[in-house]
Amino acid sequence: MSKVLRYAAQAALYAAFVAFIGYFSTSPHYTHLPPGEGLLKLSFSHAGARKEACHERSPEELAKLAPNMRAQTVCARERAPVTVEVALDGAPLFRVIAPPSGLAKDGTSTVYRRVPVPAGQHRISARLADGPDGAFNYTSETTIDLAAGRVVVIDFNPAKGGFVFRS
Amino acid sequence: MAITNTLSAGATTPGPATRPTVAARRTLQRALQRVEHTFDFAFGAHANPWRHLGAVSFFLFWIAAATGIYVYAAFDTSVAGAYASVERITHDAWPLSGLARSLHRYASDAFVVVVLLHLAREWINGHIAGFRWFSWLSGVPLLWLLYASGIGGYWLVWDRLAQFSLIATTEWLDWLPFFGEPLARNFITGGSVSDRLFSLLIFLHIGIPLTLLLGMWVHIQRISRPRTHPPRAIALGLLAALIVLGLATPALSDAPADLVAVPVVLDLDWIYLAIHPLLYSSSAATLWALAGGATLLLALLPWLPPLARPPVARVDLANCNGCGRCFDDCPYAAVTMRPRTDGKPLPRQAVVDPDLCAACGICAGACPSSTPFRGVVDLVTGIDMPQQPVHAMRQALERAIVALRGETKIVAFGCDCAANVDALRAPDTAALSLICTGMLPPSFVEYALRRGADGVLITGCRDGDCAYRLGNRWTEERMQAEREPHLRATVPAERVRITWRGPFDGKALRTEIDLFRAALRGLPAWTRNGLRSPKRKEAAHG
Numbered sequence: 001m002s003k004v005l006r007y008a009a010q011a012a013l014y015a016a017f018v019a020f021i022g023y024f025s026t027s028p029h030y031t032h033l034p035p036g037e038g039l040l041k042l043s044f045s046h047a048g049a050r051k052e053a054c055h056e057r058s059p060e061e062l063a064k065l066a067p068n069m070r071a072q073t074v075c076a077r078e079r080a081p082v083t084v085e086v087a088l089d090g091a092p093l094f095r096v097i098a099p100p101s102g103l104a105k106d107g108t109s110t111v112y113r114r115v116p117v118p119a120g121q122h123r124i125s126a127r128l129a130d131g132p133d134g135a136f137n138y139t140s141e142t143t144i145d146l147a148a149g150r151v152v153v154i155d156f157n158p159a160k161g162g163f164v165f166r167s
Numbered sequence: 168m169a170i171t172n173t174l175s176a177g178a179t180t181p182g183p184a185t186r187p188t189v190a191a192r193r194t195l196q197r198a199l200q201r202v203e204h205t206f207d208f209a210f211g212a213h214a215n216p217w218r219h220l221g222a223v224s225f226f227l228f229w230i231a232a233a234t235g236i237y238v239y240a241a242f243d244t245s246v247a248g249a250y251a252s253v254e255r256i257t258h259d260a261w262p263l264s265g266l267a268r269s270l271h272r273y274a275s276d277a278f279v280v281v282v283l284l285h286l287a288r289e290w291i292n293g294h295i296a297g298f299r300w301f302s303w304l305s306g307v308p309l310l311w312l313l314y315a316s317g318i319g320g321y322w323l324v325w326d327r328l329a330q331f332s333l334i335a336t337t338e339w340l341d342w343l344p345f346f347g348e349p350l351a352r353n354f355i356t357g358g359s360v361s362d363r364l365f366s367l368l369i370f371l372h373i374g375i376p377l378t379l380l381l382g383m384w385v386h387i388q389r390i391s392r393p394r395t396h397p398p399r400a401i402a403l404g405l406l407a408a409l410i411v412l413g414l415a416t417p418a419l420s421d422a423p424a425d426l427v428a429v430p431v432v433l434d435l436d437w438i439y440l441a442i443h444p445l446l447y448s449s450s451a452a453t454l455w456a457l458a459g460g461a462t463l464l465l466a467l468l469p470w471l472p473p474l475a476r477p478p479v480a481r482v483d484l485a486n487c488n489g490c491g492r493c494f495d496d497c498p499y500a501a502v503t504m505r506p507r508t509d510g511k512p513l514p515r516q517a518v519v520d521p522d523l524c525a526a527c528g529i530c531a532g533a534c535p536s537s538t539p540f541r542g543v544v545d546l547v548t549g550i551d552m553p554q555q556p557v558h559a560m561r562q563a564l565e566r567a568i569v570a571l572r573g574e575t576k577i578v579a580f581g582c583d584c585a586a587n588v589d590a591l592r593a594p595d596t597a598a599l600s601l602i603c604t605g606m607l608p609p610s611f612v613e614y615a616l617r618r619g620a621d622g623v624l625i626t627g628c629r630d631g632d633c634a635y636r637l638g639n640r641w642t643e644e645r646m647q648a649e650r651e652p653h654l655r656a657t658v659p660a661e662r663v664r665i666t667w668r669g670p671f672d673g674k675a676l677r678t679e680i681d682l683f684r685a686a687l688r689g690l691p692a693w694t695r696n697g698l699r700s701p702k703r704k705e706a707a708h709g
Contacts, residue, residue, distance in 0.1 A: 006208070006209055006210075006211075009208065009209035010209045010210060010404060012209075013206070013209055013210075014404050014405065014407070014408035015408065015411075017277075017280075017408065018273070018277075018408045018409060018411065018412040019412075020280070021273055021276045021277050021280065021412065021438070022273070022412050022415070022416050024276075024436070024437045024438050025272065025273065025276050025418075025436050025437075025438060026416075026434040026435070026436065027434065027437075028437075029432050029433065029434060029435070030432070030433045030434075030435040030443075030444055031431065031432050031433075032331060032429065032430055032431055032432070032433060032444075032447070033429050033431045035431070038429070039429045041355055043349065043351070043352045043355050045348050045349075045352065101347055107347065108347070108348070110347070110348050110349055110352070111349075112338070112341060112349035112351050112352055114338070148431075149428055149429050149431045150427060150428055150429065151355075151426070151427055151428065151429055153355045153356060155355075166356060167427065
């Protein structure tokens with residue numbers, strides 16, 4: 001093969017290689033969310049109630065302990081799992097039971113879920129149980145107007161009264 | 168006449184063929200060799216990129232590193248400033264910063280492609296088991312570091328693609344039970360990202376590539392004289408091609424990140440970010456299973472199933488003078504020189520590490536006591552291959568030369584991994600196939616000529632494609648008296664011809680030997696200066 005032909009072949013092969021790189025560096029397009037849909041995200045971090053109620057030690061119990069260990073109130077560490085249910089327009093969307101974190105199961109329960117939903121107006125109802133009896137002690141309902149390609153976040157903050165809807 | 172040995176012959180990579188997958192892999196190997204052979208027409212054997220994929224990977228890393236340092240100088244590590252600073256860089260904040268960004272992107276992409284080709288080529292060629300396990304295994308975590316380096320770079324741009332990739336990655340990582348709170352929760356609202364995130368991302372994007380570089384250094388530790396720089400022709404050609412790509416299609420940012428919106432349609436870099444669509448089309452658990460399973464499979468491949476290894480080089484202390492040539496020439500650092508243990512008044516002796524020995528025989532070719540001129544019946548050399556000892560080579564050579572008939576007698580030395588030298592056999596042509604051409608002591612060439620051959624042809628793998636890395640190079644240097652043991656100057660150069668021919672070069676090899684035969688016929692009458700082979704001593708060697 002002549003020198004010119006060899007250089008031409010080299011150029012063609014290099015061109016093919018970088019064309020491959022260049023193409024797959026940006027193509028083909030990836031459609032992350034179908035047109036006409038938005039995203040509903042449920043995300044919170046919340047510690048459930050203790051599984052067992054704290055109790056006060058009697059004088060006899062305290063006397064049995066070393067002086068530096070005589071705390072009046074004693075609490076079991078384990079917390080109850082947090083259960084959350086979300087319904088969209090009356091239909092159940094998801095139900096999550098989040099166990100407490102930590103080896104002693106005394107940490108917070110965390111939830112992160114993402115669900116694509118059709119854009120438009122929706123009625124969202126959410127309820128949460130964080131006690132040992134599993135009863136839903138927080139409920140909330142709201143109407144959202146979800147635009148296509150937008151995100152609505154359902155957070156939970158007891159200090160703010162429970163569920164917080166952010167868009 | 169061919170010397171038989173236990174290794175595979177012809178176009179196959181050395182190594183015992185005991186794997187169930189060997190047939191499929193050999194098919195792939197033939198296909199790969201055909202591709203490489205085709206590339207030889209354009210690049211030449213020496214500068215064929217297929218034979219330098221590891222070195223090209225290093226080169227691409229350095230391009231990405233250099234351009235990364237250049238663009239980092241103008242990068243703003245804040246939420247408000249990151250995107251704008253990348254935009255300024257893209258549109259030439261200073262000379263060529265936009266091109267530097269494009270080169271950074273495309274060199275990183277090319278790095279992945281070349282590394283995957285390198286991995287596939289080494290597997291197809293069977294370069295994963297036995298003594299090579301360390302190089303293979305140490306390369307597996309590098310894949311994770313490579314992807315982590317590249318994906319982290321996308322986050323710094325802080326555009327919609329960065330947002331998508333960062334959230335997808337954290338959602339994937341959150342499947343692991345290590346994190347107290349979901350990492351993805353950090354990106355649920357617009358105000359949840361702070362400047363500290365970018366300090367962390369920069370730390371990762373510098374720290375992970377540095378770890379990758381450290382891993383690459385470890386990866387080549389068991390290779391003697393590793394090639395970390397590709398031939399200049401490849402380096403220049405590749406750099407030029409990447410520059411053209413960067414100028415033709417500059418790397419651009421998407422719209423700025425907006426955490427209250429979902430990036431709907433993305434111009435995804437599929438080379439790095441294909442795992443994200445995979446996550447959303449399956450689940451985090453599935454993706455972890457795939458990634459973890461693939462990693463585990465790659466890590467275990469050298470032992471699936473266990474290989475029966477060929478016999479390794481064996482040192483005979485009675486004939487080892489501790490010269491260190493085998494130590495110098497071993498391509499895999501399997502030979503070390505240690506203090507003498509046999510009481511001889513010599514400082515060192517060669518010791519073979521069986522775990523590192525490739526059984527290529529290059530050490531036997533380097534040993535000064537491998538000369539066939541030694542006057543002993545049982546030719547035992549200082550370091551030898553049990554499956555193809557030097558003594559057997561001498562016997563085979565002598566028998567072959569005696570059997571030669573014709574006007575021009577030629578002895579052809581070849582190797583089991585390259586063009587099939589056995590196909591050259593003819594009444595006037597003897598053929599001896601070695602494990603590797605590098606195991607041919609130069610004195611065998613002179614011996615063949617003195618015993619009656621008119622010419623010696625030496626062939627082996629194509630230039631740069633030696634199955635044992637350095638066989639061609641050492642052979643050439645020995646024949647040109649640039650390396651010990653060397654071919655003596657008394658041997659007429661015109662009676663020795665070296666030609667490197669691969670598995671598909673059978674026809675070219677036949678043409679070459681025909682030309683050589685014609686050239687030998689044109690030479691003046693060959694006199695051997697009255698030299699004769701020394702008489703053999705019946706006594707044992709030593």
